[in-house]
Amino acid sequence: MPIVKEADCVACGACADACPSSAITIGDIAVINADACVDCGACIDECPAGAIE
Numbered sequence: 001m002p003i004v005k006e007a008d009c010v011a012c013g014a015c016a017d018a019c020p021s022s023a024i025t026i027g028d029i030a031v032i033n034a035d036a037c038v039d040c041g042a043c044i045d046e047c048p049a050g051a052i053e
Contacts, residue, residue, distance in 0.1 A: 001037050002044055004030050008051035015043035015052060 009029040023036035
């Protein structure tokens with residue numbers, strides 16, 4: 001499952017928009033729901049801050 005680096009996340013929402021399973025919610029940072037995540041990596045590719053690995 002992708003991991004959000006809290007210090008780098010700017011909560012822009014690009015990852016949530018790219019997530020095909022709607023597993024990401026945005027608050028102060030992006031939060032990935034492990035039960036809904038399908039490990040596709042779309043969020044990693046879309047994050048402009050490089051905050052997801």
